[in-house]
Amino acid sequence: MSTTTDIKGQPLDRAFLDGLLRRRLFYTPSFEIYNGVSGLYDYGPPGCALQANIIDLWRKHFILEEDMLEVDCTVLTPHEVLKTSGHVDKFADWMCKDPKNGDILRADHFVEDVLETRLRGDKEARGEKIEEKEESDAKKKKKKTKGQEAIKLDDEVVKEYESILAQIDNYNGEQLGELIKKYDLRNPATGVQPTPPVAFNLMFQTSIGPSSNLPGYLRPETAQGQFLNFHKLLEFNTGQMPFASASIGKSYRNEISPRAGLLRVREFLMAEIEHFVDPEGHKKHHRFGEVEDIELVLLDRETQLSGQTTLRKIAIGKAVKDGLVDNETLGYFLARIHLFLKKLGIDQSKVRFRQHMANEMAHYATDCWDAELLTSTGWVECVGCADRSAYDLSVHAKKTGAPLVVRERLETPKVIEELQVEIEKKKFGPAFKKDARAIETALLDTTQEQREKLAKELEENGKVILDVAGVADGKAEVGKDLLKIEFRKRTENVREYTPNVIEPSFGIGRILYSLIEHVYWSRASDGGDEARSVLSFPPAVAPTKVLVVPLSAKEEFRPLVRQVLQKLRAAGISSRVDDSSASIGKRYARNDELGTPFGITVDFQTIKDGSVTLRDRDSTRQVRADMDKIVSAIQTLVSDSKTWQDVESELPKFETQELEIR
Structure with a gap:
């Protein structure tokens, strides 16, 4: 909420x-x-x-x-x-269905939406202030919802709802189904309780x-x-x-x-x-x-x-x-x-x-x-x-046999004493025939802990009974004449491990849209026209860095505009021209909505001395200098090596057209 x-x-x-x-x-x-x-x-x-x-x-x-x-x-x-x-078995969300109109609902979102709507209704019933956006959402929900008018909830129920919402991502399908039943959650569009949640890949x-x-x-x-x-x-x-x-x-x-x-x-x-x-290495980072x-x-x-x-x-x-x-x-x-x-x-x-x-x-x-x-x-x-x-890496290596491991040569060889499995090859094959390979693999794949138990069993019973998939009854009996499990030393020169x-x-x-919301504002908050929206993207990510605005459509302005564009292109700065018949203020306002951080105005003074003005989107303040200095200033702003305040302190301010541009 x-x-x-x-x-x-x-x-x-x-x-x-x-x-x-x-x-x-x-x-x-x-x-x-x-x-x-x-x-x-x-x-x-x-x-x-x-x-x-x-x-x-x-x-x-x-x-x-x-x-x-x-x-x-x-x-x-x-x-x-x-x-x-x-992913085939486990990459799923929980969904439920409205039996009346066939709506498919994502179960956790459904629970979340209905509980939040009820909490809004409780807030309204208590006479508490609901913010403008929240109130608007509440009205929309209210129009669709049957039997969910603004009703005051018990304090305990409010706490339960808030607790559920705090951990909504932790519920599995069965738990979500229990919540739907316990709190009688119904689809706002029909007033009907949906079916129990099922997994959907x-x-x-x-x-x-x-x-x-x-x-x-x-x-x-x-x-x-x-x-x-x-x-x-x-x-x-x-x-x-x-x-x-x-x-x-x-x-x-x-x-x-x-x-x-x-x-x-x-x-x-x-x-x-x-x-x-x-x-x-305890997953340390240098x-x-x-x-x-x-x-x-x-x-x-x-x-x-x-x-x-x-x-x-x-x-x-x-x-x-x-x-x-x-x-x-x-x-x-x-x-x-x-x-x-x-x-x-x-x-x-x-x-x-x-x-x-x-x-x-x-x-x-x-x-x-x-x-x-x-x-x-x-x-x-x-x-x-x-x-x-x-x-x-482990599951893919096990499935394919590919060496998805790191082999690292040890500076000092490591002597390891461990239980090793030794199979009497000449007798083992004839004894187990087609099952020999599966039984051998099962023996070699045992852990040190499993080998300890097998060694004890071999010593006490003269044989071991092993679980082996794919053989008759899933069991294999191996006698001590075919098998030895003994402690032996080996020298390890190379360490092999699977990385984490x-x-x-x-x-x-999602980042893109969230950024747009975070940089959006309206000139209305500064006492301007309410329709003049602004997207204050940082220069580095703004779609276009510079808007070039000729003050007049006269032929003599075109070579100057081309000159500005060439200098911007040479500097690797994206730009666009707006030479429409709209006022300069409207042209800048249109591009404030696009998030363009800077504007260059080519005016009658440019014809005389080659200077242009540079406008900052957020403050609407301007400076004036020759083209090269302006382009250089834009480069420093886009690379984030200077701020607009730095540029203002270095270049002459320009205020003649301030009111018109705002």
């Missing part, structure tokens, strides 16, 4: 902002003239440019800064790969090749391609550990009930990192000292399980030391994620890192934290940072 505001502290009108984004073609529903398909969107020119700039910043911040190895793997993935990884299934004999899926993440190429990447990295791979590309999830525009879609751009680390004093806002699992959402700000060094964050490498990437979001322009008062609870943890994870951003729809997971342990993996995973579309 959180209410969000724009930069100036005014309530954020999401419907108005969405209208602006579609009108300015940041994005648009796919196949709209065919009535569209929910969860699919196309990006227009400013949306494409914004996304490209976010990716460019991501590459510089992570791939270049951390010397990562970038790969681009195929989207089509054979069934066997995702069966082995666990989120992957898009397809077949590969004309014969359709090879089943496959559109990948739900970019990670598997990185794991399968691990051995080649290790060789490319000359066998050096630790190292990280990275991949940027489309992934696909067949969402049950896409909603909230770009925040929940079926096709989306991901940027994922797989950092491979030696588990014996650059952790650079970030240990950075403070993060954390919501840990224990707080959520207690039914609370209390946040605490803590230095990442202390969080790792106290065991709140599992290890240094995980903590290092949480801090680096924080710095990346800050560099993008994300409002730091609307960022938190939430730890996953047991039931919501992915099947491969041992610990996971989400970077969540506060938007008009509430807190949204935009980055996941998981410790995947050795799960993926720390995985930061970024949903670029």
Whole structure:
């Protein structure tokens, strides 16, 4: 039930902002003239440019800064790969169905929406103030809801609802079904209780090749391609550990009930990192000292399980030391994620890192934290940072026999005394015939603990009875004439181990939309025209950096405009010209809505001395100088080496057209 505001502290009108984004073609529903398909969107020119700039910043911040190895793997993935990884069996959400109208509902979202609506009704019944956005949502819900007028709830019920909402991500399907029954939760559209939740696999299934004999899926993440190429990447990295791979590309999830525009879609751009680390090194990171004093806002699992959402700000060094964050490498990437979001322009008062609870943890994870951003729809997971342990490499190596391990030569050879299995080969084969290989494999795969028990059994009974899949009765009896289990010494010159993996995973579309909300505001808050919306993107990610505005359409202005554009292109600065008949103020206002941070005006003074004005989007203040100095100033602003205040202190102010431009 959180209410969000724009930069100036005014309530954020999401419907108005969405209208602006579609009108300015940041994005648009796919196949709209065919009535569209929910969860699919196309990006227009400013949306494409914004996304490209976010990716460019991501590459510089992570791939270049951390010397990562970038790969681009195929989207089509054979069934066997995702069966082995666990996605075929476990990559699912819980859904339920309205028996009256057939609506398909995502169970956790359904529970969340109905309880939040009831809490709004309680707040209204108590006469408490409801913020503008919250009140608007409540009215919309009220129109659809049958028998859920503003009713005061018991204090205990309010506490129960708040506790459920605090840990909504931790409930499994059975528990969600129990909540639906216990609190008589009904679909607002029909007033009917939905059916019990069932698991729905989120992957898009397809077949590969004309014969359709090879089943496959559109990948739900970019990670598997990185794991399968691990051995080649290790060789490319000359066998050096630790190292990280990275991949940027489309992934696909067949969402049950896409909603909230770009925040929940079926096709989306991901940027994922797989950092491979030696588990014996306690997952330490050699650059952790650079970030240990950075403070993060954390919501840990224990707080959520207690039914609370209390946040605490803590230095990442202390969080790792106290065991709140599992290890240094995980903590290092949480801090680096924080710095990346800050560099993008994300409002730091609307960022938190939430730890996953047991039931919501992915099947491969041992610990996971989400970077969540506060938007008009509430807190949204935009980055996941998981410790995947050795799960993926282990299961793929076991399935394929591929050497997805690290072999490290030891400086000092290690002498190891251990129980070893010795099989009498000449007698073993004839004794077990076609089952010999399976029984031998089962014996060799035993652990030291299992071998201790087998050695004792062999000594006491003269034989061992072993569980072996695929043989008659699933059991095999091996006598002491065929088998020895004895302590022996061996010298190990090479250490072999399966790396653990720390995985930061970024949903670029969610970050993009959250950023738009965080930088949006209206000139109305400064006493201007209410229709003059502004997107205050940092110059580095703004779709277009400079708007060039000729004051007149006269022929003599055209060579000067071309000259400005050539200088901007040579400097690598994106720009566009607006030479329409609208007033200069309206032309700038249109581009404030596109987030263009700077404007160059070519006027009659330019014809005389070659000077131009440079306008700052947010303050609307201007300076004037010759073209080269202005272009140089823009370069420093875009690279973030100088601020607008620095430029104002260095170049002459220009105020003649201030009122007209505002």
